[in-house]
Amino acid sequence: MSQYDRFGEIRRPQGVEMSLAQSVVSLPVSPFVPIAVGFFGLGTGYLIYGPQELFGYPKRDPKVDFSTGMWGIWMPGFMQFVTGVYLFLGLTLFGTLKALPLYMAALAFTAYGVHWFALGWNRLHGGDPRPNVGMSVPFLLISILGIIVFFKAGDHPVGGVFIGLTCVYLCEFFANMKDVPRFASPGEKALGFFHIGTGLWLMYLTWAVTLDTALKWTLLT
Secondary structure, three states, rough: OOOOOOOEEOOOOOOOOHHHHOOOOOOOOOOOOOHHHHHHHHHHHHHHHHHHHHHOOOOOOOOHHHHHHHHHHHHHHHHHHHHHHHHHHHHHOOOOOOOOHHHHHHHHHHHHHHHHHHHHHHOOOOOOOOOHHHHHHHHHHHHHHHHHHHHOOOHHHHHHHHHHHHHHHHHHHHHHHOOOOHHHHHHHHHHHHHHHHHHHHHHHHHHHHHHHHOOOOOOOO
């Protein structure tokens, strides 16, 4: 039999096509985990929203809501979402990430990122915040889940972030009850307090992760 087919191409042994299709590209495990991107995005969002909630500055009006809405979509929204997708791809498709707690980080960054897309969009367009009362319940639960995972894994600094997030969503529950002012007003003040506190901690983690990775410092160990 000729080694060429009728189109003049070299015949391949039977099964070669299947073996090529089944081959797996092996990539090395990467030491570069992009969690600083998500930390920075969320921390920036919290430090934009927190002063307004706690101190009333800047006073809300349509222009301010447009500005804070845009920041909410791009910083805590887009930066967290990109981080979460990157982590999931590294864990599932490419095998470049192996640490098991990163699954929780991927879930959280993705969920919080999409959630901030909605928060920013609603703020930008003057949406009713009362549906956020229901939103706060599943995000309170995922925050508690993060506490369990990261403290069990011995990663206390990141576990501390999830303590802050738990307080944030507990306050969110009351702050968005706009038709019950006795809950909404103190809830919003408390929300601003925890936004600022957690935002500052996220800024520290951004520095710590970056310096530990780039300069081999040991701020988180």
